[in-house]
Amino acid sequence: MTALAWGALTDTGRIRDVNQDGVFSADGVYVVADGMGGHSGGEIASAIVVGEMAKIKTVSSTDELIEMVQRANREVLERAREDPSLYGMGTTMVALVAMTDTDAERLCVVNVGDSRLYVRTDNEMLQLTDDHSLVEGMVRDGWISPEEAMAHPQRNVVTRALGVEDELLVDAWELQPVTGDRYLLCSDGLTNELSDAEIREILDDTDDPEEAASSLVQAACAAGGRDNVTVVVVDVLDAEATESSPPSDRVIATRKDAHDIGDAAAVDAVAADEGASDESESLELDSLSWRSFIDWRSIEGWPLKWFAAAALIVLVFLLALLAVL
Numbered sequence: 426m427t428a429l430a431w432g433a434l435t436d437t438g439r440i441r442d443v444n445q446d447g448v449f450s451a452d453g454v455y456v457v458a459d460g461m462g463g464h465s466g467g468e469i470a471s472a473i474v475v476g477e478m479a480k481i482k483t484v485s486s487t488d489e490l491i492e493m494v495q496r497a498n499r500e501v502l503e504r505a506r507e508d509p510s511l512y513g514m515g516t517t518m519v520a521l522v523a524m525t526d527t528d529a530e531r532l533c534v535v536n537v538g539d540s541r542l543y544v545r546t547d548n549e550m551l552q553l554t555d556d557h558s559l560v561e562g563m564v565r566d567g568w569i570s571p572e573e574a575m576a577h578p579q580r581n582v583v584t585r586a587l588g589v590e591d592e593l594l595v596d597a598w599e600l601q602p603v604t605g606d607r608y609l610l611c612s613d614g615l616t617n618e619l620s621d622a623e624i625r626e627i628l629d630d631t632d633d634p635e636e637a638a639s640s641l642v643q644a645a646c647a648a649g650g651r652d653n654v655t656v657v658v659v660d661v662l663d664a665e666a667t668e669s670s671p672p673s674d675r676v677i678a679t680r681k682d683a684h685d686i687g688d689a690a691a692v693d694a695v696a697a698d699e700g701a702s703d704e705s706e707s708l709e710l711d712s713l714s715w716r717s718f719i720d721w722r723s724i725e726g727w728p729l730k731w732f733a734a735a736a737l738i739v740l741v742f743l744l745a746l747l748a749v750l
């Protein structure tokens with residue numbers, strides 16, 4: 426078994442009255458959720474999701490974990506249907522779970538929304554999750570720079586959340602645990618206040634994961650604390666050594682749900698992780714673009730969405746014209 430040590434902390438911050446973030450940490454199960462919605466909806470949504478994930482006893486596949494996320498999504502929707510004052514509540518979720526009942530030791534990650542998972546290896550720190558957010562789409566489409574995104578007034582708008590629709594798009598990864606690696610799960614209350622470099626410095630300077638978690642929260646509050654801040658730091662103390670050297674980003678497999686057309690990051694990830702022949706690579710690319718074409722919701726970039734809407738209006742107009750003639 427992979428031995429892990431961890432520290433977790435959540436804080437209301439310096440501006441907000443309530444903490445709508447949720448957090449759970451136990452040996453092998455780590456969850457951060459960032460709730461949204463008025464009339465205490467945000468707290469309830471994140472609490473439902475954290476509570477569902479806290480029930481995890483064993484996970485033997487990525488699919489199994491995704492199914493748990495889907496169940497949590499249904500729980501939030503059901504609760505909102507029972508109580509109309511909670512209508513519109515939702516929550517992000519990122520979770521890191523140590524797989525059990527498998528031969529190979531693996532860590533499983535699932536993500537919906539703009540909470541993040543980072544890994545710090547012996548020589549770099551990487552953000553493994555994509556943000557499902559409006560500004561992330563704008564950066565990807567080249568409308569704004571990553572620096573502009575950090576200060577954008579709509580940087581809190583997420584394009585995916587639990588509690589919105591029956592069908593939920595979930596991104597998932599399978600990772601190889603490596604002794605000495607440190608994982609960070611956090612809500613956007615941390616990343617909107619601190620740069621990656623500032624986060625990395627704290628992670629490098631603090632050995633104890635509990636102290637590291639509390640230093641990160643303190644730093645985010647000192648930088649403004651404009652949002653609820655939640656942090657989980659997980660250290661891999663002892664992982665099974667493998668014959669071949671682990672991938673530099675620790676990613677063994679990626680399973681991303683439908684992405685928009687021309688999503689280079691998703692295409693790259695699929696291509697890299699399949700690592701197989703050119704044939705399977707192009708098959709993946711085909712199915713990816715095909716799904717993108719038929720799934721309207723997967724068109725996350727606003728420019729594309731407006732273009733599609735305009736094209737539809739023109740088409741209807743032309744049909745009407747044809748009918749008149």
Ligand code: MN
Nearest residue numbers: 459613614652
């Ligand atoms: Mn937040």
